[in-house]
Amino acid sequence: MIADERMSAFIDSLDTGNTPFLNEIEKEARETNVPVIRTQMQSLIKFLLAMQKPRSVLEVGCAIGFSALLMSEYAPEDCHITTIEKYEKRIPIARENFRRAGREDRITLLCGDAADILKDLTGTYDLIFMDAAKGQYIHFLPDVLRLLPEGGILLSDNVLQDGDIIESRFAVTRRNRTIHSRMREYLYELKHRPDLETVILPVGDGVTISVRKSGEAASQEGIIYSGGAPEWRSI
Numbered sequence: 001m002i003a004d005e006r007m008s009a010f011i012d013s014l015d016t017g018n019t020p021f022l023n024e025i026e027k028e029a030r031e032t033n034v035p036v037i038r039t040q041m042q043s044l045i046k047f048l049l050a051m052q053k054p055r056s057v058l059e060v061g062c063a064i065g066f067s068a069l070l071m072s073e074y075a076p077e078d079c080h081i082t083t084i085e086k087y088e089k090r091i092p093i094a095r096e097n098f099r100r101a102g103r104e105d106r107i108t109l110l111c112g113d114a115a116d117i118l119k120d121l122t123g124t125y126d127l128i129f130m131d132a133a134k135g136q137y138i139h140f141l142p143d144v145l146r147l148l149p150e151g152g153i154l155l156s157d158n159v160l161q162d163g164d165i166i167e168s169r170f171a172v173t174r175r176n177r178t179i180h181s182r183m184r185e186y187l188y189e190l191k192h193r194p195d196l197e198t199v200i201l202p203v204g205d206g207v208t209i210s211v212r213k214s215g216e217a218a219s220q221e222g223i224i225y226s227g228g229a230p231e232w233r234s235i
Contacts, residue, residue, distance in 0.1 A: 012039045019073060025066050025097055034090070036066045037131065038204040041157060045129070046074045048209070052153060054126030059083040060114050060140060061132030065094035065107070071129070072103050082108045082125070084117050084132070118143035125149075130156040135179040138186040145195075145212070152212045156190070159183060160206025 017023065029036045037045070045067070053076050059068055062085035072081055085091055091111050098107050110117050114132055118140060125147050130137055137156060148154055161183060190198040190210050198210040 008040070015039050015043055018042070018070065021101055022066070022070055022073060025064070025069060029064055029066055034064050036063065037070075037157060041204045041207060042070060044201075044203055044207065045071060045155070048127065048153060048155065049075045052127060053079075054153075055079050056123075056125045057081045057127045057129065058121070058125040058144075058147060059129045059131065060118070060144070061085065061130070062090070062094050062109060063087075064090050065097040065109075067129065067131065068094075068107050068109075069097060069101055069103060071127075072101075072106050080106055080108070082110060082121075084110045084112070084114045086111065086113050114140060118147070121147055123147070124152065126151075127153045127155065130154065131158070134158055134161070135182045138182045138189070141186065141189065148212045150212050150214045154190075154196075154208075154210040154212070156186075156208045156210070158205045159187060159200065159208050160202065 018026070026036055028034075049071060055076065055078055057071055057075065057079060059071070059081060062068055062083040065083070068081050068083045072079070075081070083094075085094060088111075091109070094109055098104050098109065115136065121143070126149070128144055128148055130140065130144065132140070137159075144154060161180065187200065187208065190196060190208055191200070195213050195215075196210045197213060198208055200206065200208050
């Protein structure tokens with residue numbers, strides 16, 4: 001837990017909740033140990049949707065469709081959501097949840113490895129929500145940024161790894177060291193790219209919100225990015 005548990009519980013107690021159907025899907029997910037976004041993350045997404053009013057959303061990591069349905073419920077009526085999932089056992093459940101919600105015309109589910117699917121996507125998305133395998137965020141980033149227009153928002157969940165992100169890699173269990181180093185690299189890139197303005201927040205298990213700057217604003221930063229932390233140099 002990143003934030004104090006009592007404080008998190010207090011903040012969650014003020015939440016106004018969701019629709020009965022979303023509550024049902026969330027309950028089913030928790031009972032079957034399917035990960036769904038936490039209450040504070042749900043509130044943050046609703047806030048961003050109300051502020052930005054996106055007409056197109058891309059989600060990387062659908063699971064059983066809870067977050068896609070949440071975004072569909074609170075986004076503008078003309079917003080279309082494209083979501084990606086590769087875990088075969090969850091895909092039919094997500095499809096059925098979209099059908100039950102009557103949102104099949106507003107949500108497109110793409111099945112397969114996000115690394116392959118992202119390369120084939122064209123156009124732009126006003127909001128991109130990254131919630132897939134944490135060790136792959138850094139590999140998805142080039143295609144994600146290609147799909148993010150000026151003023152677009154990139155939202156990334158679970159970036160602080162229950163606080164392990166601040167530990168030395170040798171203090172992290174061996175099986176998590178690759179994810180640990182890749183997430184550190186991901187955070188470094190988001191914070192140092194001249195074309196992004198990024199904030200890291202201790203919401204849930206950590207979240208980043210990145211806004212794509214205009215080309216002019218990025219050029220005024222006076223920094224050349226040469227790819228990968230920490231290869232930065234001033235002009």
